[in-house]
Amino acid sequence: MKNTASPPRLARWLLNRFSGWGDDFGAAGDFEEFYRDLAAERGIRKARRACWKQVGAVFPGHLKNVILWSDAMLKHYLRVAGRNLWKHKGYSFINIAGLAMGMACAFLVLLWVQDELSYDRFHADAGTLYRLEQESDSGQGLFRHAASPYALGPIMKAEIPEILDAVRLASPGSLLARAGEKAFFESRVYAADPQIFRQFTFPLLKGDPATALALPGTLVVTEETARKYFGEADPMGKTVIFNDAHPFTITGILKTIPPNSSLSFDMLVPFDFVKTLGKYTDSLTGSDITTFVRLYAQSGAATAAPKITRLVMDRALSEVQANHEAAKFLQSNPAVLRRFQSRTFLLRPIVDIHLYGSRQAIRNVAIYSAFSLSILLIACINFMNLATARSAVRSREIGLRKVVGAQRKSLIGQFYGESLLTAFLAGAASLVFVIFLLPPFNGLTGKMMGPEVLLKARSLLGILAVILFSGIVAGSYPALFLSAFRPVKILQGRLGGARSSVFRKTMVVLQFGLSILFLIGFGVVLRQVDYMRAKNLGYDKERMIYLPMRDKAPLSYAAFKERLLKSPCIAGVTATRHPPTAITANSASADWDGKNPDARFTISFASVDFDFPETMKIEMIAGRTFSRTAASDIRRAFLVNEDVPKLMGLDPVSALGRRFVFRGYEGTIVGVMKNFHYRSVRYATEPLAVVVDPKEFRYAVIRLAAGGIPASLEEVQKTWRQVYPQYPFEFRFFDQDFDLMYRQEERLGAFIKALSVLAVFIACLGLFGLASYMAERRTKEIGVRKILGASPSSIVLLLSKEFARWVAAANLFAWPAAYFLMDKWLRQFAYRQEIAGWLFVAAGAGALAIALATVSFQAIRAAHAAPTRALKYE
Amino acid sequence: MKLLTLMEEIILISIWRLKDNAYGITIRKEVGKATGKEWALGAIYPFLSRLNKGGYVMTVTSQATQERGGRHKILYRLTDTGRDALAEVRRVHERTWDGIAAWAFKKAE
Numbered sequence: 001m002k003n004t005a006s007p008p009r010l011a012r013w014l015l016n017r018f019s020g021w022g023d024d025f026g027a028a029g030d031f032e033e034f035y036r037d038l039a040a041e042r043g044i045r046k047a048r049r050a051c052w053k054q055v056g057a058v059f060p061g062h063l064k065n066v067i068l069w070s071d072a073m074l075k076h077y078l079r080v081a082g083r084n085l086w087k088h089k090g091y092s093f094i095n096i097a098g099l100a101m102g103m104a105c106a107f108l109v110l111l112w113v114q115d116e117l118s119y120d121r122f123h124a125d126a127g128t129l130y131r132l133e134q135e136s137d138s139g140q141g142l143f144r145h146a147a148s149p150y151a152l153g154p155i156m157k158a159e160i161p162e163i164l165d166a167v168r169l170a171s172p173g174s175l176l177a178r179a180g181e182k183a184f185f186e187s188r189v190y191a192a193d194p195q196i197f198r199q200f201t202f203p204l205l206k207g208d209p210a211t212a213l214a215l216p217g218t219l220v221v222t223e224e225t226a227r228k229y230f231g232e233a234d235p236m237g238k239t240v241i242f243n244d245a246h247p248f249t250i251t252g253i254l255k256t257i258p259p260n261s262s263l264s265f266d267m268l269v270p271f272d273f274v275k276t277l278g279k280y281t282d283s284l285t286g287s288d289i290t291t292f293v294r295l296y297a298q299s300g301a302a303t304a305a306p307k308i309t310r311l312v313m314d315r316a317l318s319e320v321q322a323n324h325e326a327a328k329f330l331q332s333n334p335a336v337l338r339r340f341q342s343r344t345f346l347l348r349p350i351v352d353i354h355l356y357g358s359r360q361a362i363r364n365v366a367i368y369s370a371f372s373l374s375i376l377l378i379a380c381i382n383f384m385n386l387a388t389a390r391s392a393v394r395s396r397e398i399g400l401r402k403v404v405g406a407q408r409k410s411l412i413g414q415f416y417g418e419s420l421l422t423a424f425l426a427g428a429a430s431l432v433f434v435i436f437l438l439p440p441f442n443g444l445t446g447k448m449m450g451p452e453v454l455l456k457a458r459s460l461l462g463i464l465a466v467i468l469f470s471g472i473v474a475g476s477y478p479a480l481f482l483s484a485f486r487p488v489k490i491l492q493g494r495l496g497g498a499r500s501s502v503f504r505k506t507m508v509v510l511q512f513g514l515s516i517l518f519l520i521g522f523g524v525v526l527r528q529v530d531y532m533r534a535k536n537l538g539y540d541k542e543r544m545i546y547l548p549m550r551d552k553a554p555l556s557y558a559a560f561k562e563r564l565l566k567s568p569c570i571a572g573v574t575a576t577r578h579p580p581t582a583i584t585a586n587s588a589s590a591d592w593d594g595k596n597p598d599a600r601f602t603i604s605f606a607s608v609d610f611d612f613p614e615t616m617k618i619e620m621i622a623g624r625t626f627s628r629t630a631a632s633d634i635r636r637a638f639l640v641n642e643d644v645p646k647l648m649g650l651d652p653v654s655a656l657g658r659r660f661v662f663r664g665y666e667g668t669i670v671g672v673m674k675n676f677h678y679r680s681v682r683y684a685t686e687p688l689a690v691v692v693d694p695k696e697f698r699y700a701v702i703r704l705a706a707g708g709i710p711a712s713l714e715e716v717q718k719t720w721r722q723v724y725p726q727y728p729f730e731f732r733f734f735d736q737d738f739d740l741m742y743r744q745e746e747r748l749g750a751f752i753k754a755l756s757v758l759a760v761f762i763a764c765l766g767l768f769g770l771a772s773y774m775a776e777r778r779t780k781e782i783g784v785r786k787i788l789g790a791s792p793s794s795i796v797l798l799l800s801k802e803f804a805r806w807v808a809a810a811n812l813f814a815w816p817a818a819y820f821l822m823d824k825w826l827r828q829f830a831y832r833q834e835i836a837g838w839l840f841v842a843a844g845a846g847a848l849a850i851a852l853a854t855v856s857f858q859a860i861r862a863a864h865a866a867p868t869r870a871l872k873y874e
Numbered sequence: 875m876k877l878l879t880l881m882e883e884i885i886l887i888s889i890w891r892l893k894d895n896a897y898g899i900t901i902r903k904e905v906g907k908a909t910g911k912e913w914a915l916g917a918i919y920p921f922l923s924r925l926n927k928g929g930y931v932m933t934v935t936s937q938a939t940q941e942r943g944g945r946h947k948i949l950y951r952l953t954d955t956g957r958d959a960l961a962e963v964r965r966v967h968e969r970t971w972d973g974i975a976a977w978a979f980k981k982a983e
Contacts, residue, residue, distance in 0.1 A: 027919060029945030030898030034915055037899070057914035 011051045073410065077417030084418060085425075091390070092422070094769040095383050098762045099426035099474070102379025103466055104433035105758060108441050109372035110462045111434075111453055116365050119260045119354035123201040127298055128164070130347035132291040132308070137342035144346070146357070147287035150280050152312065153193065156293065160307050162300030163293055167193045167200070169263075170274045170289035174550045175242045176727060177267070179229040183728055185550055186225075188266040191273045199294050200263070206236050207252025213270050219248035220268040223256050242269075243551050244726065246276065259448055262353045263292075284316045285326075285340070293347060301347045308345040316340070335588060335600060371755055374514050376470055378759055381507045382766030383419060383474035388481065388504055389773045398482055411483035419475025420468070427467040444750055477503070505806055508770070511763040512810035512847055513817070518756035519843035520818040524835055525749040528826065529742050531833035538676025538685075540617040543571070543704040544734040545713075546580055547720070553727055554697045560723045561609075564702065567719070569712035571705040572615035575697035577607040580616070581737040583678040583688070590689070591661040592648060601647050604678065604688040605663055607696035613639065613673055615703050622652040623671030626692050634692050636667035641675050643687040665691050680741045684830035760847065764854045767803065771855040775799060775862035783867040792863035799859035800852055807851045811844040818843075878930075878963050884908050885921050886930060886960055889950050896950040897936075898922075922950065930956035 012031065031054070038047035085092040123129055132152070135144040153166040174187040196202070197209035204212060205223065212220050219240055226235040241247045248269060257264050274280045279288070295301060320326045320340075330337045348357065355362040387394075398411060435451045442449055453459055481503075549557060554575075561573045578585060586604040610626045610633070612618075621642055626633045638660045645655035652672040660669050675685045704712035713731070720729045775782075782795055819835060826832040878886065888904035889896040902918050925931045936947040952960075 027898060027915075029947055031915060032945060033899050034902075054915050057916060061916075 008048055008051060011048075011055050073413065074417070077414050078421060080414055081418035081421045085422065088390070090772070091386050091769055094765050095386060095422050096426045096429060098379045098382040098765045099423060099470060100429035100433060101758055101762055102376040103423075103426055103430035103470060104437060105375045105755070106372045106466050107430060107434045107454075107463060108437060109368050110466065111449055111459060112441075112445055112447065113365050113369060114456075114458055114462070115260060115447055115449060115453075116355070116361050119361075120262055120350045122258055122260070123350065125199070125201075125294060126351050127349075128295045129199065129350040130293045130295065130301060131350060131353055132166075132293055133346045133348050134287060135342075135344045135346060136339045145287070146290055146348070148289060148291040148345070149284045149286050149312070150274065150289055151282045152284060152308075153291050155284075155315075156291075156308055156311065159311055160304055162295050162297075162304040162307070164296050165195055165199055165294045167196045167292045167294075168271055168289055169196075169265075169292070170271065170279070172269075172274055172277055172279065174548070176244065176551050177229075178241045178244065179238060182229050183726070184228070185548070185728060185730065186267055188264070190265045190268055191271045192268045193271050196268065199292065202257065203255045205253045205255050209252070212252035213268060215251075216270055216272055217248055218251040218270060220252035220254055221250060222254040222266055225266040226250070226253055240267075246273070260354075262350075262357070283319055284312050285319060292350070295347075301349070305345055305347045308347075309343070312343065312345060316343075368751070371518075371751070374518075375755060375758055375762070376466070377473075378511045378514055378762050378766075380470050380474040381511050382762060382769065383422065384477045385504050385507050385766055386769045386773070387415075387419075387475075387478035389770055394482060408483050412479045415479035415482065416472065416475045419479070420471035423467045423471030423474065426470075427463065431463070444747060444754075446747075504770070508763075508767065508803075508806045509810045509813070511759075511766065512807045512851065513814040515756065515759040515763050516810055516814035516843045516847050517818050517821075518752060518759045519846060520814070520839055521822060522749065522752040522756045523839040523843065524818075524822040524826070524833075525745060525752055527833045527836070527839075528829065529745045529749055532681045532742055532745075532829070532831070533738070535677070535681050535831060537681070538618060538674055540703075541581075541734040541738070543706070543709065543712075544580075544616075545702050545704065545716070545731045546576075546734070547700045547702070547716075547729075547731045549575075549698055549700055551727070553724055556723050557694075557697050557700060560700065560719065563719045563723060564716065567715045569705050569707065569715040570702060572611055572703040573609075574611040574615040574701045575609040576612070576699045576701055577693075577696040579699055579732075579737070580701050581679065581734055581741075586686070587663050589663060593659050595648070601687065603644065603647075603662065604686050606678070606688065606690045607693040608690045609694070609697060610692055612690060612701075613671075615701060616676070617703075618676050619674040621672045621674050623656045623669070625671055632667075633670070634694065635665055637670040637691065638662070638665070638667055639671045639673055639690050640669055641673050641685065641688040643675060643685065644669075644689060645672060647687050660689070662689055662691075665693070667691070681831055682741070682829055760850055764850055767851055768854045768858065771799070771803065771858040775858045779862070779865070782862055782865070786863075786867040792860070795863035796856055796859040799862060800855050803851060803855045804848060807848045808844070810847070811840070814844070815840050876928075876959075877966065878959055881921055882925060882930075883960070883963050885918070885925065886952065886956055889931060889956075890952050890960065894949070894951075897947050901950070925956070926950075928955075929953055930959055 012028070031051070034054075035047050035051055038050050120126060120129075131146055132148045133144055133146045134148065135142050137143070148168075150168070150170065153168040157163050157166045168191075170191045172189060172191055174185050175189055177184055177186045177189075192213060194211075194213040197204060197212065203209075204220070207220065212218060221229075221235065221240075229235070229240065230238060235250050235253060238250050239247050240250065254268070272280075274289075293304075295304060320330060330340060355365070401411060431454065434454065438449060438451060441447075454463070557575055561575075564570045564573050576583070583604055583606045585606065586602050588600045588602045590601060590603045610628050613620060613625045623639075626637060626639065630637070640655070640660075642652060645652045648655060648658070650658075655669050655672060658669050660667060673688075677685055678688060702716060704716075716731070717729050720727075778799070785795060785798075786792075818840065822835055826835070884905055885901060888901050888908065892900050892904060898915065898918060901922070902913050902915055905913055905918065922931070926933060930953060931950045932953050934949045934951060936949055
C-alpha cells in the first residue's frame with residue numbers, strides 16, 4: 001500500500017540528494033508539512049504533483065552546480081587524456097581509426113534506419129490517418145490485403161462516428177495520355193476523392209487544393225509529369241486526353257512526392273472517372289480500390305474497425321439475398337463463401353504501411369542495425385583490448401596516482417575521459433568518412449540522402465548517442481578494472497594479469513568470430529544469388545523481350561505478329577495475359593473427371609497465344625503443343641506442366657485427352673510441358689495450366705533472332721510504329737526483370753561484403769596493436785632466447801602461435817552461429833544452394849591467414865632485433 | 875556596513891513579521907505574499923543559509939511533532955545584527971527614494 005500520509009519517498013530522496021541542504025534547515029520536515037497541508041487542502045494527487053514540481057524546480061540548479069564543480073576536474077581529465085593519446089600515437093591511431101570506421105558504418109545505417117522510419121510521417125495528420133485493409137480466410141490461412149469496395153468510403157464516413165473523412169483511390173489501370181505531340185502510357189494514375197489534399201499533406205504548387213479535383217474533367221499532375229509533357233511551359237489549364245477519348249484540364253500542380261511516401265502517383269483525376277470507365281459498382285462485396293481513413297482520434301481505431309466490418313457484412317448480405325444468382329453462386333462455392341463470411345476490416349496506421357505492410361521493412365531495419373552494431377562492437381573491442389593490454393604499463397601511473405591520493409572515482413573519470421575523447425575524435429573522423437561514403441551508400445540502398453541529413457536534430461542526437469555509447473562501452477572495462485588495482489601490489493610489481501588476458505582473448509575471439517560470421521554470410525548470399533541467376537528456368541530467356549499491349553492494342557495483335565514474323569530478325573512471337581516473367585494468376589476452381597470433389601488444388605493459370613511453348617522454348621514431355629489448324633484448340637485445349645498430372649494422380653501420357661475444367665474454360669489436356677519457372681525463382685514452381693484465348697492477350701512476347709540485338713529491336717520498333725502509330729513503343733528484356741528480382745539479395749550481398757571487409761580490417765588493426773604490444777612486453781624474453789640459441793623462425797612461431805589459437809577458437813562459435821543464421825535466411829527460397837562446408841573452412845582459414853600476416857609482421861621484427869639491445873634496456 | 879540584497883531583505887522582514895513562528899513553510903508563504911508569486915520550497919533555503927552564516931538570524935530547533943512526520947522544526951529569529959541591518963536598509967531606502975513621487979516611474983500614457 002502506498003503511504004499517502006507523507007510525500008513520495010523517491011521525491012523526498014531526490015530532493016535531499018540534490019539540494020545538499022542536509023537537514024540544517026529542517027527541510028525534510030518542512031517538505032513533509034508542505035505536503036500534508038496541500039494534501040488536506042487540495043487532495044493527495046495534487047499534493048503529490050506539487051511535490052514533484054518542487055523536485056523539478058531544484059534540479060536545474062543542482063545540475064549547474066555539478067557541472068560548475070566538475071568543470072575543473074573535467075578539464076584535468078581531458079588534459080591527461082590528451083597527453084596519453086599523444087604519447088602513444090600508434091595505439092591512438094589504431095583506436096581512433098578503428099572506432100571511426102565502426103562509427104561511420106553505424107552512422108550510415110543510422111541515417112538509413114531514420115529514413116526508413118520516416119515513411120509517411122510528413123503528413124500533418126499522420127497520427128490519425130489509416131489505410132483500410134481486409135483480411136479473409138482463403139482456405140490456406142488468413143490473407144490480408146489493402147483493398148476495399150468502391151462505394152465504401154462515403155458510406156463509412158456517414159455511418160461511423162469515429163471517422164472524420166475517407167479518401168478513395170482507385171487505379172483506372174494504364175492509360176494512354178496524350179498532350180499535343182507527346183503521348184505516354186501512364187500507369188501511376190489514381191482516381192481520387194477531392195478532399196485528398198485536405199487529408200494528406202501533398203501540397204499543390206499551383207492551383208487551389210479545395211477545388212482542384214472537385215469538378216469532372218479536372219486533372220492534377222506532379223511537377224515532373226508536367227515537365228515530361230509540357231517542358232518549361234506553364235501546364236495550368238492545358239489539356240491531356242486519356243485513351244484518345246477523355247479530355248482533362250490541368251487544374252493543379254503537385255509538389256514532387258517525397259521518396260519516403262508509401263503512397264505515390266504521377267496524376268490524379270476525379271474519382272468519378274472510374275464510373276465513366278464503367279468500372280464502378282455500388283456493391284460492397286468486391287474489393288477493388290484503396291481507401292484511406294482519417295479518424296477524429298487515434299483511440300477510435302480499435303472501435304471503428306469492427307464497426308466497418310459489421311457495416312459491410314450487413315449490407316453485403318442483404319445485397320446477396322436480394323440477388324438470387326449471387327446467392328446461388330455463393331452456396332455452390334464453399335471457398336468463396338468462406339472468404340465472403342470471414343471478411344474482416346482492419347485499419348493500418350499510415351506510418352506502419354512501409355514498416356509492417358507487405359514490404360516488411362522492419363525486418364531489414366533490424367538486420368542492418370544488428371550488422372552495424374556488430375561492427376561498432378568490434379571497433380570498441382579494439383579500444384578495450386589495447387587499453388587492458390597497456391594496463392601493466394599504465395598500472396604504475398595508476399598506483400602512483402592512488403598513493404598520492406586519487407580516489408577510485410577520479411580514476412574512473414580519467415579513463416572515461418580518455419575513451420570519450422577518443423570516441424569524439426573518432427566521431428569527427430567518421431563524419432568525414434560518412435560524407436564521402438554517402439553516394440556509394442545511396443547506390444547500395446537506393447535512397448537519395450545528401451550530407452544535409454546529418455544536420456537533422458534526430459541525426460545529431462543519434463550521432464551523439466553513438467559516440468557516447470561507444471565511448472562508454474570502450475572505456476568501461478579499463479575504467480572499472482584498472483581503477484580497482486591495489487596500489488601496493490602494483491608498485492611491488494605483483495599484478496595478476498591472468499584475468500585480463502583471459503578477457504582479452506575472449507574479446508579477440510569475439511571479434512574474429514564476428515568477422516568469420518560475416519565472411520560466411522557473404523559467401524552464402526553470393527552463392528545463392530549466383531545460383532538463382534544461373535538456375536535453369538526451363539525455358540530460354542536469352543533474347544526475349546515483351547511489349548505491353550494497352551488500351552485497344554490487342555485488337556491489332558494478329559497483324560502485328562504477322563508483320564513481325566516476316567522479318568528474319570524475329571525468331572518467334574507469342575502473347576500472354578500476364579508479364580511472362582511473373583504469371584501470378586491462380587485459382588482453386590479446377591475440375592477434371594475423377595477428381596475428388598472435396599479436394600481443392602491451387603493451380604496457376606495463363607492465357608497464351610498458340611506459339612507459346614515454341615517461342616519460349618519450353619520442352620514438352622508428352623502430347624503436342626497448340627495447333628493452329630485444330631479449330632478446337634482455341635479456348636478448348638489445355639497445356640499443363642508436369643505438376644498437374646501429379647495432382648491428378650496420373651502419369652503425363654495418361655493425362656492426355658482428359659477433360660479439364662478451369663476458370664470457365666472447358667476442354668481437354670493436349671500436352672504436358674516440362675516444369676518451367678514462370679515467376680521468380682524465389683518461389684517453387686506450382687501446377688500450371690495454359691489455354692489459348694485471343695481475347696486475353698495483353699503482352700506480346702518476342703524472341704529476337706541471333707544476330708545484332710539493336711538491329712532486331714529497331715525492326716520491332718519499326719513494325720510497332722506501322723501497326724500502332726497512335727501508341728508509344730515500350731518493351732522490356734526478360735533479363736531486366738530477372739535483375740530486379742534479385743536486387744534485394746544483391747544489395748544484401750554487397751552490404752555484407754562491405755561489412756566483412758570492414759570487420760576483418762578493424763579486427764586486424766586491433767590484433768596488430770596487440771601483437772606489437774606483446775612483442776614489446778616480451779622483448780627481454782626474446783633476447784634471452786636468442787642468446788640461448790633460438791632461431792628467428794622459432795621465435796616468430798612462438799609469438800604467432802597464441803594468436804593463431806585465438807583465431808582458430810573463433811571458428812568454434814562462428815560456425816554454428818553462421819550455420820543457424822544462414823540456414824534461416826535460405827529458408828525463404830524455394831530453391832537454395834545448400835550451405836557448403838568449404839565455405840566455413842575458407843572463411844576460417846582466410847581469417848587465420850590475414851591474422852597471421854598481421855601478427856607475423858610484428859613477430860618477425862621482434863625476432864630479428866639484436867638481442868643485446870633487448871637486454872640492455874632497464 | 876554590508877547592505878542586504880532585496881531577497882535577503884524580504885526574508886528578514888518576513889521572519890520579523892512571523893515572530894515565533896518563522897520556519898521554512900511559513901517564510902515561504904510570507905515571501906509569496908510580499909512578492910506576489912509562488913516560490914519553490916527549495917528556493918528559500920540558500921538565502922536562509924546565507925543569512926545564518928552572516929549572523930543576521932539564529933536558529934532554534936523545536937520539538938519534533940507528529941504532523942511533520944516525526945521531524946523537528948527549525949525556527950528562525952532575528953539577531954541584533956539582523957535588526958540593525960534592516961534598520962540600515964530602511965534608512966538607505968528612505969534616503970534613496972527621497973523626493974521621488976510614486977507616479978514618477980509610471981509609463982507615460
